[in-house]
Amino acid sequence: MSRSPRSAAARRSWGEDDAGCTILHVDMDAFFVSVELLDRPELRGRPVIVGGDHRGVVAAASYEARAYGVHSAMPASRARLLCPEAVVLPGRHDRYSEVSRQVMDVLAEVTPVMEPVSIDEAFLDVSGALRRMGRPVEIARWIRREVRSRTGVPASVGVAATKHVAKIASAHAKPDGLLMVPVAATVPFLHSLPVGALWGVGEKTREVLERHGLDTVEDLAHTPLPTLHRTLGVAAGQRLHDLAWGRDARAVQPTRVEKSVGTETTFARDVTDRSHLERVLLEQAHQCAARLRADAVLTRTVAIKVRFADFTTLTRTRTLPAATDLAHDIVAAARDLLAAVDIPPDGVRLLGVRAERLSSAVSTGVQAALDEDPHQALAERAMDGVRARFGPQLLRPASLLGRKDRSASPSASGDIS
Template structure:
């Protein structure tokens, strides 16, 4: 039974652009419309719904995708176009309500509860927003409307593509409980397989169990969270005004074999990008996180923290390379298809603990000079020598700066 002391209104929107990268390509090139396309180079970064119907999925190798869909059209990504489209859509979000929580470059939560006296009902706001995105930006978008962000997210998943779905507060159980576990936000393949092993298939199956049983099967934290999810006890408000917790980028390098020098060069190219973004945002980094994906689609994460936050590209590069070296055995055994870097524990550059330059040049001045060149002549004006042959690849953007 869903219980809440607050007024039960469905006023949270989850707006999610459909097959975002692929939709931008189809918008900008009429020859690609209604055709199966995959955006990427060696690895599928995004697939149109025409390609998805053939079984093409994100993170699949280009070879696998072509086997599933012989008519597939492969398109190289244009990240500047995607960032521009994302900014245009987020402008519409902020024109709708100041309560916007960005989730990624192509999705956000909007809280429209405060508009109930001055605007139309939330589901009509959602319909208007969809029309604005279509007419002003030229992209399809799906919107779920519900009492909580979690339910709104699940509603948009069910409504895709190019749909609108309202989950009324008195219909939450009827909507949620018949859904397969894989539709629940936060239930990944591993958790789903574990639950299937107990004969649990739907959200309703899980809702029939006591919390202690779920905690025993999944662990205390995961069991408690899933129990709250299937009983509608997730937070009811969006989170706004929070400073970004990380700055990152990743590069899909496809199936190998890849030489260690190639992987290292790809990583250092990403380091240069995220450090430029960090300094442009006047932030400092406390921790460097390395992310790897392997040929078998498994992942690994390594991290290293600094004694004091830094803005130095050399410091970040040294930490990233050390983390990569620590994963050398895994890379040899499994083969790597994606490398990523993230800077976390971000702080303000208004207060930076300086380090005495006891040896060598002032690398802070070098970073500043490189940033100035990139700002004036473009980010491609300066490139590491190791990337001249390998190329910078595709550094997947996150939320627009």
């Protein structure tokens, strides 16, 4: 999405006719911060940053912190300089996942044609819910009301005829708002926006377009296709040209399968102790495995990411003999991969584990190997139930019990892509 300020045209109402606007994009506002404020209401109205110690990155920032220029993915050191009075909180991704599931349960009541995009956003095609729930805007209002009532967190909703426009509309509805873009107003709405608002225009592409004098979506829309092909390539040029004219044939995909599940930890101090790194891998493997089981998927490939003190970053992957959703299997592969990595004298700055090549546990079956220990599987699934009822910190691997590691902070824990 664009970094540019929203134009007055983008903020104004685009009409009342929602006929044909059956695509909704639901986006939670500053989700991690909103969840933290549920548990710490005394912080409301104050600048709050979630994630990242002095060496990590910002996972989320409240709107009060954003007023100082703080944004997600910004180095935490930079965020502290911009907003020294901000309250910085560590990430609690188990808590965020809990609230996310509550939000998704609300959306699932509207329609099964729902495509979760991340932990805090989803697309819905409500065409099958119109007779039961009313017009698209009425459904959007119901969603915002129910999400707020049941979870306590705000949601912004964009309503449009396509996924692309619905996503842009929800961004312009923030914070805590609703924006509907009628079919007839789609092109005027898009052409009022800076070119960076188009889905897929990142920082580098935006700079290329602006160097060619294409500052707005309208500029791009009226640029001859051969020129866009030369500037961006045939595929990208054609795609952005279509989006600039409101053409987006992508349907909401309710069976979208996540490509990977992973978690990373940025250490407060560079770590040279290999046993310390292995303990971190163990905790990360349990986080990944719990998420795999929650999503009813299995992994066939385990990857580790290691970033050294000089910011050199390497990744190593291993294909497992059989698909699994057990931390026992994930950590075994991850430790083998780490064993082959030479730890420099300056140590490791960041360590991460990722489960890749996911497949459905329903179709594949959860018995991953003939020699799998059934007690291991039962134990890990029992741990899921205890954590869900009493909290994630109550039950941990024995080697991690009673251990509070202050040298590490989650930088992207629970990341889904």
